[in-house]
Amino acid sequence: MSAEELPPVKLSLPLEFQQEIFRELRSEDELLIMARGLGLLRIVTNFLHSCDAAGNNLILIIGADDRENEWIGESLAEHATISRAPKCRGLTIVSNEAVTIAARAKMYANSGIFSITSRILIVDFLSEWLDPAIVSGIVVLHAEKVVATALEAFILRVYRQKNKDGFLKAFSDVPESFTYGISPLATMMRNLFLRKPSLYPRFHVEVANSLYGKKKVEVIELEVDMTDSMRSIQNAIMECIEASISELKKGNSGLEMDDWNLDNALHRNFQAIVMRQLDPVWHRTSPRTKQIVRDLGELRQLLFAVLTYDAVKFNQYLDTIVAAAQPPPGKIRQNPSPWLLLDAAETMFEAARRRVYTGKLSEKIEPVLEEQPKWEILAKIIEEIEQDMYFHPTKLDDSSDAILVMCGDQAACSQIREYLQSMHKRPENANEELKDDEPSAAFMMRRRLRNYLTWKRSFTKVSASLDSEIQKAMQATEARGGPASRGRAPPSKRRRVRGSAAAASGPSRPELNSVHVAGDKDAHIAALLSNLEVTEVEAQERAEIGIDPLEGMEDYYELYDMKDLVVVHPFDGDMDDHLLEEIKPRYIILYEPDLAFIRRVEVYRSCHTDRSVRVYFMYYSGSVEEQRYLGSSRREKDAFTKLIRERGNMAMTIDTANLNPEETFLRTINTRIAGGGRIAATTVQPRVVVDVREFSSSLPSLLHGRGMEILPCMLTVGDYILTPKICIERKSVSDLIGSFANGRLFNQAEQMSQHYENPMLLIEFDQNKSFTLEPFADLSSAAAATMAAPDLQGKLVMLTIAFPRLRIIWSSSPYQTAEIFEELKKLQEEPDPVKAVQIGLEEGEDAESGAVSQTPMDMLRVVPGITDKNLYAITAEVENIQELANMEEEALCRIMGREVGRKMWKFFNRNVVDD
Structure with a gap:
């Protein structure tokens, strides 16, 4: 147009x-x-x-x-x-x-x-x-x-x-x-x-x-000094990160490591930068390297948590990180995370504790409760804004008097809201020197300390209980003469433990359940990390700080005057443009620096020249927060500089071969004419019938790029039909493990063997990752006698024994898979999509001429509430889908249970026209 x-x-x-x-x-x-x-x-x-x-x-x-x-x-x-x-x-x-x-x-x-x-x-x-x-x-x-x-x-x-x-x-x-x-x-x-x-x-x-060119935004830059304890913690964490990066470099000397430095470690994508180099050799990477990679992610989170979280919550977060980094009991040969052994780690623990209390938890402690320096500055800014509104009550434009406070995430928003609501409350035994009108976080911090001590006791009890169960499991295994009783492996014997919990529990150790218990501990720690502030006295806390009991309920609203509003909101990308347009704030406080939001304010102010905007820009001087902000600005500028230079030198050409399928996608395929014994050259575009669910992968695109016609269908048997005789089920490594776990792959192999002469299983690896499975297990006589839980290789062997005609294709990437498919199709007939869809369907079902078709079981699986566990309960009671769709709610609840029955009834009785 x-x-x-x-x-x-x-x-x-x-x-x-x-x-x-x-x-x-x-x-x-x-x-x-x-x-x-x-x-x-x-x-x-x-x-x-x-x-x-x-x-x-x-x-x-x-x-x-x-x-x-x-x-x-x-x-x-x-x-x-x-x-x-x-x-x-x-x-x-x-x-x-x-x-x-x-x-x-x-x-x-x-x-x-x-x-x-x-x-x-x-x-x-x-x-x-x-x-x-x-x-x-x-x-x-x-x-x-x-x-x-x-x-x-x-x-x-x-x-x-x-x-x-x-x-x-x-x-x-x-x-x-x-x-x-x-x-x-x-x-x-x-x-x-x-x-x-x-x-x-x-x-x-x-x-x-x-x-x-327009009137500029009024920006007030506020450089906030960190406390000595915060600076000590930050320096200690950075020392731990730097030491971890050095250890990574020592253990992986053959890789390109120019980007592995402390400056890039502050970047949000640093973990991806490291894994980009390690993924191809991950199978040869030592357990120590894998552990350090995990530790780097946790240390980087700690580095920014010390600037965002209050002193009590940071201690709580640190406790969970340290607990996760410690080896579980029974894994004597597994060392703790290397950074825990550094002097800097001890400095960090001591400084973090001093910010909260002095003394020992087992004895009497003296609360310290150091406040975040930004809190006091934030309170003073709001007081200044209120004074400005009081002395200048007449509006000169259509901006509102709402105060917009922007933070990095929801955790910071929650903390600031709590502080603003309680900063004028005083604990019962408050210091007499503290004036009533002076903002303070004493009330909030004392309450948080009480919650932390309650959480600490609970966390210690759960950890001790889990450790006790692990020790009992180890002792029981040793008493039965299990692997733990054999002592240290001989020097000449290869150890099967490769740093992974799954790999450490091979077929020769099926009775040792310590791995699962340790997993429960990890899950508990993860739950604690995501619910740091959930305590048993939450109702009391809400009453103390005066939170509305209807908070979070969408059906209740209360109208406030805009001048009484303080809106605390996290940075939210492009959605922040809507936020500015709706609130029309005259005062904006950036609790944390964000390059994109600053530009949004510039654009907003330039688009509305009749509105005045004052921005208070807060940041900790000499902190990683400041370095990340400056680094993001520098990286963006460098990126545009490179793009401008490349655009100036670029000779743009479009591959016209990809745009003319009639001339270049048609391949000359040699096909043998039946009965003639002669080879005739015919111009035919090769075709592949592909299951529609496979379009989440890149393989159909690559096949199309090699000149093949892709026919999407809803297949019951197989994922790719190359010829009337060749059917291929494609699995990534993760899919392969999951299909073995639920037994689905054996059913798929049985169906392919039943309907196709050449059934094949394609195991396709990611092109950016290692082309290898874990090394084959050392099948000793004890392991051979116990095949209750065989490893992945053993399951593949059992699959090929069960289905002798099944061929396994190993492919290092989707590119190689496309080449393999092209070779398999040479001198072969083209598949019929109609027959491919009909194969596996029950008698009486219509394939709809190769269009997407579903079996009744597939259709049932998409109904809300239906799972593989309750699927056959409904098929045993109902004859067909029409009868199911016309059933009353009571009948469905009787068969499937009340909750699932209601979901199904609402699904079948939904008014699509009104929707």
Whole structure:
């Protein structure tokens, strides 16, 4: 659709750089990469509205999450109301839940804007339920995720093969993702089938002029000093992190480790950076290295927790981390985490304890209860704001007097709300020097200390109980002459313990249940980590700090004057733009620095020149909080610099082979003519029948890229049908383990062997991870005699013994799998999709000519409340699905139980028209 065909509409793009971007989007296809916080979704919704107002356009949005769908839907409805455009359809969301094929086909025929999941869209394209040629355009969000094997890349390839006229726009605000690898921007452009990249960093001339040319935001920067204890803890944790990184480097000298440093350790993606190098050699990695990798994640969380959590909660969090890092009893050969043995760790423990109390818990303790320095500053800021509102009561603009406090996460928000509600309360034995009007966290901290001591006693009892059970299990095993009684293994014998709890319990040790008990302890620790503030005196606490008993109940509301509101909210990405527009705050307090939100405030202020905004910017001086903020700004600037340089040197070419399926996808296949004994060359496009559930993997895309016709069907037997005789069940390693655990793989192998001459099991590994299973177990005579719990290799052996015709294909990556499939199809007949769908169906079922078909059991599984455990209870009582759908609620509750019965009755009696 050309720019001339778009009717005039009212847009909400007041800034010059936003208007320039909009004009570019209307005129040509491009990949738009913007800096965070500049309002990417606003530009997307305005562009979509301009297309929606034209009417009769079928536009597809891919890559949007649920919250972005909500944003886009509300914005399109608002734009349609303001523009009074009669042809606007708004947004329609197509997800996996309940949209049938017929319903989707009807919606496509009526046109409109659809946000659709990639898996549904690619199946609709390939099955021709949606003709790509009638699509007006595609909008791709989160373009940084469109790698060569992504479903989105598959969709765009099919779209461009059959539609050369429709538009294609891609958007991203993560410039760092386009800087990894060789020529990353050019690679991404090929994946997106686009020629033009458009870059808008914060230092772009148009952006700078738009934000600086207006009245600037009034910013008050507050540099807060950490306490001596906080600084000691931070330095100790950083020393532990640095020592752990050094240990990693020593144990993995052959890897590229330039990015393994303390500066990058502050980055949120540091764990991914480390695992990117370790994944290919993870099977050869020592248990010590794996332990250090886990420890690094916990230490990095501690590093920021000391700045966010109060002193009591940090101690509680530290206790759980240390308990998880200690080896469980019975694992004598397992050492504790290396960082626990450092002097810096002892310094951290001592400093953390001194912030809360002095003395020993077993004796009398003296509360210290050090407060976070930011709390006092926050209280003074709010007092200053209230004074400003008192002396200047007359509003000069339409900004509200609400105070907006922005924090990093919900935990920080909860802590600040509690402090603001209780900062003028005084404990009974409060210090006389503390004035009534002086803000203090003494009341809150004393209550938290009481809760911590209660939690500590409970935690100690549970840990002691679990440790006692482990010791009893060890002693019982030794008494029965189990593996623990054999003592240390001879020096020449390979130990089977490889640092993993699952690997340590091999077939020769089936009676030792200490591993499961230790797992229970880990689960308990995880639960404590996620519920640090849940205590038995919660009702009393709520009464003490005056919390409304109806808090959290959506059916109750109370209206407040805006000048009485203090809104405490976590940073929430693009949703923060809505927050600013709805609250219209005159005063904003950034409790923690966030680069994207600062830019959102700049854009908000520049869009509303009649509103005044004052921002209080708080940060701990010399802290990792400040370093992370400055580091994120530097990394974004460096990323845009690299992208600008690559764009200037890029010679963009599109692989036209991928866009001409008639000329290049048709392969010359040698087929033997029956009875003639001659080889004839015929031009045939090879085809593969693929189960629709397999489109969550990258293999169908790679097969299509190698010139094969992909036919999506709902298969009962197998995942891929290559020929009338070859049926393949594909399993990733995790799927393989799960299928062995529930016995499903044996049923699948039995069905394939029953209906196909050449059944095959494909075990496919991740291309970025090691191509190996754990080394084969040492099958001693004792292990051979006890096969009650065989390992994965043993189960594979049993599978091949049970099904002699079953062949196992080992593939190191989806790329190799595509090559294997191509070799298997040579000189073979093409599969019939209708027969492939009919195989395995019960007598009387209709395959619907190869379209997606489901067995009654599959249909039952999607009903809410139905599980594999209760599935056969309903089939024993009900003859067919029609009878089940017409049953009364009481009858369903009698068969399935009250809760499940009600869910099923509501599902079958739901009014779809009203929905």
